[in-house]
Amino acid sequence: MKQLFFLCLLLVLLAFKTKNNIYKHSTDEQQPSQIALAYFGKAFTLIEKNAYFYKHLDFSALKHQALEKMKTAQTYEDTYDAIRFVVSQLNDRHSYFQPPSADGKNSFNHAQFDNQKIPFELSILDGGYGLLRLKSYNSTNSINSHRIADSLYSCLAEFGRKKVKGIILDMRVMEGGTYVPFLTGIAPLISNEQLIGFIDRKGKRTQTVRYKNGIYFKNGRKKSRMGYLTRYDPLEVAGKPIAILTGQYTASAGEMIVIAFLGLDNVKLFGVPTLGVPTGKSNLALADSAMISLTSSACYDRQKVLYTGPIQPDVKCQEEQAEKLAKSWIDTFSTF
Numbered sequence: 001m002k003q004l005f006f007l008c009l010l011l012v013l014l015a016f017k018t019k020n021n022i023y024k025h026s027t028d029e030q031q032p033s034q035i036a037l038a039y040f041g042k043a044f045t046l047i048e049k050n051a052y053f054y055k056h057l058d059f060s061a062l063k064h065q066a067l068e069k070m071k072t073a074q075t076y077e078d079t080y081d082a083i084r085f086v087v088s089q090l091n092d093r094h095s096y097f098q099p100p101s102a103d104g105k106n107s108f109n110h111a112q113f114d115n116q117k118i119p120f121e122l123s124i125l126d127g128g129y130g131l132l133r134l135k136s137y138n139s140t141n142s143i144n145s146h147r148i149a150d151s152l153y154s155c156l157a158e159f160g161r162k163k164v165k166g167i168i169l170d171m172r173v174m175e176g177g178t179y180v181p182f183l184t185g186i187a188p189l190i191s192n193e194q195l196i197g198f199i200d201r202k203g204k205r206t207q208t209v210r211y212k213n214g215i216y217f218k219n220g221r222k223k224s225r226m227g228y229l230t231r232y233d234p235l236e237v238a239g240k241p242i243a244i245l246t247g248q249y250t251a252s253a254g255e256m257i258v259i260a261f262l263g264l265d266n267v268k269l270f271g272v273p274t275l276g277v278p279t280g281k282s283n284l285a286l287a288d289s290a291m292i293s294l295t296s297s298a299c300y301d302r303q304k305v306l307y308t309g310p311i312q313p314d315v316k317c318q319e320e321q322a323e324k325l326a327k328s329w330i331d332t333f334s335t336f
Helices: 002-029 034-050 060-070 075-090 140-159 182-191 253-261 319-333
Strands: 096-098 122-123 131-133 165-169 195-200 205-210 215-219 224-230 242-244 267-271 279-284 291-300
Touching: 034 060, 034 075, 034 279, 034 291, 075 096, 075 291, 122 140, 122 224, 131 140, 140 182, 140 224, 165 253, 165 319, 182 195, 182 215, 182 224, 182 253, 195 253, 242 253, 253 291, 267 319
Parallel strands: 131 165, 165 242, 242 267
Antiparallel strands: 096 291, 122 131, 195 205, 195 291, 205 215, 215 224, 279 291
16 A cells, blocks of 8 residues: 555656656747847847937837747747847838848849949930939949949030030939949039038938049048049039939939939929938848848938938929929020
8 A cells, every 4th residue: 555655656746747847848949049039139239229210119118029029039030020020110111121042141242233234314305405314223333333423424424515405314213222323423513522411320420522533432430432433524514404303213322312412503303202211221231141221321411401201392293294394494594
């Protein structure tokens, strides 16, 4: 009888121990790994410390919400949805999270360009108007950027030889990418050293400015070269009226180019308000080459006007009417 009692007690203890071990194992499985926590923590800190639009967020609460979405995360990839959630809460319409490609590289390694294509169109319209239509372009290739800038400059020089009465700069399909090659090529039209300014969340300002010898710089605490022209003689069309056509898809880099012309006496905007993301980006790489493309600055013009939303045209009209109204304004301007 006594042996039976001890046998039963032993079985109860073994069952309790087994149940406890199962529960402990189950609990451990519900915890994110240290690798996942460290990866997410790095991404969260980058966003918290660098996002331009942050004042509307409670980052402590946001982090708690994000961690709830990665309770069982064991790998880097398991944290991606949580990171996407954090980025989405910035609500700036410009930031995004991009996982690494299949070969483990980020978008910088995949910047594509085509040496046979130029991302703009030009024509001389009946009546003597020079039309320049810019298209979206995104590459960090400096050789191709220089080629585009030189091509733009040559087109503007041709406008001068053809004695156009004014320039129509069509930005309605310029949805973003990089502004550098375009602004390098058309900067000789701008009668001001400063082209565009940027300000970060701490109030630090930098400017993209014109310098001698056809070289363009971003100038702040540290000067960095942006682009250059092979030729940089004064353009005959500099000072002619410039009508800029804006549309609902004019965005990002397109808006930055528009801002570079604001405040000049010979410039007027026609169309509808732009998309409203005239903001600078920081591309922040993570350990596995995933990337957070983060809105980290806003743009301002040479009159120190700050832009964080849509740019309003001087003459609001339907997009299909913009070119006609621009021609009428150029005709009026050229009579003075």
